[in-house]
Amino acid sequence: MKITKDMAILEVLKEYPExxxxxxxxxxxxxxxxxxxxxxxxxxxxxxxxxLDELVSDLNDLVD
Known part of the structure; x- marks a missing residue:
């Protein structure tokens, strides 16, 4: 699942605690x-x- 700027913080943390x-x-x-x-x-x-772009990029780098 790719992380997007429109996702809620909690949604991301539930899927990817890291x-x-x-x-x-x-x-x-x-x-x-x-x-x-x-x-x-x-x-x-x-x-x-x-x-925003850097934050989303860093989040996606983590989960890739």
Whole structure:
């Protein structure tokens, strides 16, 4: 399964628990955040001023 910018953080973490390391690398404590249940990757990246393409690329590199 390819990770996309429209996926919810929790959806990614359920499928790939190791993705937590990528979120942490990008200074996101998403696994501990209440918003992880519903916030999409694109929304989190925007609200935290993180390069969306780089984040999604790093997540997909992890799961490939």
């Amino acid at each position: 993705a937590r390391d990528v979120f942490v690398k990008h200074n996101l404590g998403c696994s501990d955040c209440l918003g992880a249940n519903s916030e999409k990757i694109k929304d989190v990246a925007q609200s935290h001023d993180i390069d």
